[in-house]
Amino acid sequence: LSLSFVLFSLPLWMLISAPPARYGGRHTVTLIPGDGIGPELAKHVCELFRFCCVPVDFEVVNVDSTKTSEDDINNAIMAIRRNGVALKGNIETNHNLPPSHKSRNSLLRTTLDLYASVMHSQSLPGVRTHHRNIDIITIRENTEGEYSSLEHESVPGVVECLKIITRTKSLRIADYAFRTAREKGRRRVTAIHKANIMSLGDGLFLECCKEVASGYPEITFNSMIVDNTTMQLVSRPQQFDVMVMPNLYGNVVSNVCAGLVGGPGLVPGANYGENYAVFETGTRNTGKSIANKNTANPTAMLLASCLLLDHLKLHGYASMIRKAILSTITDSQLHTADLGGKGSTSEMVQSIMDAIQSSGPRTQRH
């Protein structure tokens, strides 16, 4: 009954102004549940989308992380090439297997050339943290750097791992960062590096950032060494606006930022490439220890699905869901264990659906 109420009462503009989708006005999105809490969160996303009558059909592709063959991940990559967008959970990597078994997540990112990993860490009302008023966008180069997976043991007991920095990719990510800053009206971009030690590699990265910065005179550009950055982040995180960095530092800094605003359960992440976009939780955790216990915080994954909707230009649905999520978060009674509460995943999702229903289409026009 409630479903038809929502469908019938939606304003016409929401039904007809969605961008032309290939199959009868609906978008097909690849869904990779992944491991740990991935499957249960994916289920909640489907549930929520069905409830809101979002014109998205999910094509579920499972990737079995226990298999050594790369067929599963190749299927997933093919599906994403077909659909253009995906929502994914983290696929576990058994790091005790030999180096020939590469991280599935990494394979996906590099094969599809999802060169920018973007995470927006914002202090949320109702979530208690050590710091307030944080609003940082971290833009991390996602395909090269320390994650090049080029290692060899030329002499027994001596392992070399290559970190590759190229001019093309550094220019590309720097340009992405400045374009994003301009689009979102942000005022400062900080490049994170360790060029005092790795003068050639990080030096090249920094040079590329400076070059791109000259084309955006309205945006202030500065740089900071990565160890000082982490120190500044834990003492005065409000000084940062947009941060751009190579792969590994991006991993560290984005995790610090996520921790500062309340943890892995709250922050969504997006991976953008020239032709494809993949959405997931910002800190990419499998959450093995809390899987199937109905205690995971669904916020990060649900906000990631809103980012997905924005990408598909379904902004109406995105804002509606996002508003409901934020209003639910302020109610500490519903907080899940990671936020210090005793609430369950399903209770949170139900509350979000209730919020959407009650703030119905009549309030949309305001």
Place this chain on the structure above:
Amino acid sequence: SILCNKTCVCPASQIQTVTLIPGDGIGPEISNAVMKIFEAAKAPIRWEERNVTAIRGPGGKWMIPPDAKESMDKNKIGLKGPLKTPIAAGHPSMNLLLRKTFDLYANVRPCVSIEGYQTPYTDVNLVTIRENTEGEYSGIEHVIVDGVVQSIKLITEQASKRIAEYAFEYARNNQRASVTAVHKANIMRMSDGLFLRKCREAAEKYKDVKFTEMYLDTVCLNMVQDPTQFDVLVMPNLYGDILSDLCAGLIGGLGVTPSGNIGANGVAIFESVHGTAPDIAGKDLANPTALLLSAVMMLRHMGLHGHAKKIESACFDTIRDRKVLTKDLGGNSKCSEFTEAICQRMKDMD
């Protein structure tokens, strides 16, 4: 003692000589402050001051002055202030040179919250142990073709074994319950995998200490939410650099964080890790806390626990009192006034 692997046989009544490297910028004034405080505490230490500005040796190789090397080799223990890294002097960073000369393979930083110097985090009590000779800081870089740079991260079995065993030995000697290896073996399978294997092997020999492994990003994520869950952390060079500075930030920054470097052949150099602060040099405004706490770490290493406790308590009490504090700690006093307050407290204790 905390950092030796064997108990130090130095009777407290015997005066021990320590090599003192005042350093640049605010180095000399904070070194003076430490010497004054040690005198007031009647610590049995004799200081042998040395300069470590690089000179060109025979064959054109850069090295530290022979009298400095001789002094360190003889005394085994050193205390060092901040050294400036010259940009175009032609020689490598002095810190790097010292590290190579004495094979300082372990950098130890205990991070303990200071009562009286408030930060958003309380009850921090952890130690970061960082491998200091290889890893990402091997300095091996090449331009493959124009626009493509390759930096080499080196992980060796020998260095990983050495740092892992040191970490467990430290944990045992200092009554720490657990050691956590920090790595990214899911991505850097071979290199961090080797490091991790060596840590696991060392863990087998120290069954009384709990051993856990955690990804670098998970450590960062959890550290900024709840640092009390961590005890001793051991890791390769780059992760150690980032994490040790992150932890220093949790307790108040480099101005209050002690640090010790352990080398082969029993050499240990304790240092303050902040910069030379050339803008306040010579103005009696510097905060000697970092160097003082490093000197306290040094006393514990030498087995002089009584004096260490006395000086540390005087320093913490002065900070907790909040009456005489240097500018960076939130006060208005001079370095000499802060030093005098600590000395006075120790005189009152006697």
